[in-house]
Amino acid sequence: MAVIITIMAFELKTPATANWHGLQGRIPLLLVYILSFTVIGIYWNNHHHLLRATHRISAGVMWTNLHLLFWLSLIPFATKWVGANHARALPAATYGVVALGAALAYFALVRAILRANVDDDAIVAAIGRDVKGMASPVIYVAGCGLAFASPYLAYACYTAVSFMWLVPNRRLATSASQVR
Amino acid sequence: MAVIITIMAFELKTPATANWHGLQGRIPLLLVYILSFTVIGIYWNNHHHLLRATHRISAGVMWTNLHLLFWLSLIPFATKWVGANHARALPAATYGVVALGAALAYFALVRAILRANVDDDAIVAAIGRDVKGMASPVIYVAGCGLAFASPYLAYACYTAVSFMWLVPNRRLATSASQVR
Amino acid sequence: MAVIITIMAFELKTPATANWHGLQGRIPLLLVYILSFTVIGIYWNNHHHLLRATHRISAGVMWTNLHLLFWLSLIPFATKWVGANHARALPAATYGVVALGAALAYFALVRAILRANVDDDAIVAAIGRDVKGMASPVIYVAGCGLAFASPYLAYACYTAVSFMWLVPNRRLATSASQVR
């Protein structure tokens, strides 16, 4: 994930001119970059807590993990497209589709880990009801739809999901640090 | 391998226009991307199972490993070329040559690991007859040839190999999780 | 961080012509590259010593760590812009803003680690007063301001910070090697 973040950073094209006007032209791209950085940072952090609390890795876990990586690897693509066309509906909706794919893949990863550790009460209790994991896809779907009304509504939805996740699942973090 | 995947993702050029027409023009590239992602994901997964079950690493293992990485590192190149010229024979055949090189390198890596662990019955039994490892190069060669009849036949061959590998070697996965 | 360094290296555009004149045109970019390489190398090295001496990682440590990565991930962007416009004030000041962000993020990371290990006398003593951590932001702010007088004064400030850091915190390095 560090690589995905850096690749995105690499895509931050330098302004065409070396003055304030040139820098201003990069502000939309910079804002989407911050959003994408936050999204990937959240997955990274939660993914880290999740795998640390996990004792058994099945083949299913590995494949769902790759599936999550697939969607995350599309985020730089979506970021770049939105950054160049932030006022257009389709790039904004595409960003939502990619974010939705990642959210569903993360949800599936959590399920696969639960299946592989079904007899481990600690991890089952720690993951708990995973309300955020269920709410995120819904909000992303809403964002995709709203993009065709106004792309800025879509960005508001995506940002809302990020804020919702910024606090990691307290129970999981606690059990993880005990496991360590 | 995560890096190779991400570099490929980075090559997913954004559509020239911010509408459906622009997105459609990226569909061939996106499909080849999914194929290449699957190919690398399969190597990653099997490679992971393989090295986990391995107790001894010889210099030969390290060099065959680098050899495999060499061919995998050419996949983004082939992906990009096919993505831009999916209806042409030569890029399709080139993709097959790169995939063939990777398949032969993986086959050699398995042999090198077997040689380095010749007295370890568990790993010898786990790798077993490696039918897939022998079938893959044959299908890739067929794909290269068929590319000059129709590139789509070549893509069908490459996709068939991926489907064949999508289930990891059950015996190896089992012994690997015991080893853990 | 290895990735960030390599991405920057990748941005070293080859000279337009294959002669001395072409190579000369890349010298400013090469010098900024060396500065940025040193800056990231210093963070890498100190970060390595810091985390090695740390026994407890809290959620706060992880987030401040991501925050540091965010600013470091902008360094290739700033490097590229300065490399293409080394005689202009705004790129030089922007470089300073990014370096300032990284310095403040590192400072916050050190605080977060101290908070998480408040009862560990060894680490508290090892980090000590962190004079460099407090001096760096001040010098970077000075550099940003001086960039509008002359960008070369700004580069002098940034280089001075790097020289100041090139010797790692002796006490921390010592305690780290004992911990090992």
Add this chain to the structure above:
Amino acid sequence: MAVIITIMAFELKTPATANWHGLQGRIPLLLVYILSFTVIGIYWNNHHHLLRATHRISAGVMWTNLHLLFWLSLIPFATKWVGANHARALPAATYGVVALGAALAYFALVRAILRANVDDDAIVAAIGRDVKGMASPVIYVAGCGLAFASPYLAYACYTAVSFMWLVPNRRLATSASQVR
């Protein structure tokens, strides 16, 4: 180093046309890529054996390690330039300067490890006289000079160094596997 290799692979520009003629135009770039891949693969392999046999890491080891990484990070730059101008003297000589820098940095790294482990007879004996480490810079210097007579003589020198290194230091590999 995996990242450097992949970045280089990424720079393999796809042929301008989808036919044999287009592919032929990429052959010089592909050959330099194979040379650079081998060079980095050799450093990777020897570096791996070296660090595995090492018991103590000093600050000096870390800095010489970063210094080696600096020169290796310039190899993609040199590769790209040679690949686009393989018949010109200056790119060929520049490649040699970068390779020379890496060879000297590796030599310094070996010295730093020896200094940090001066009382460890096993590693001192394993590294031994390091004849290759001393011969490589000499051959690279010769290659840089010969580039101005004919770039192909320079490529012959660089290739000769790679062949010389392809067999890892047997004594070190042996002691490393015992250490394991």
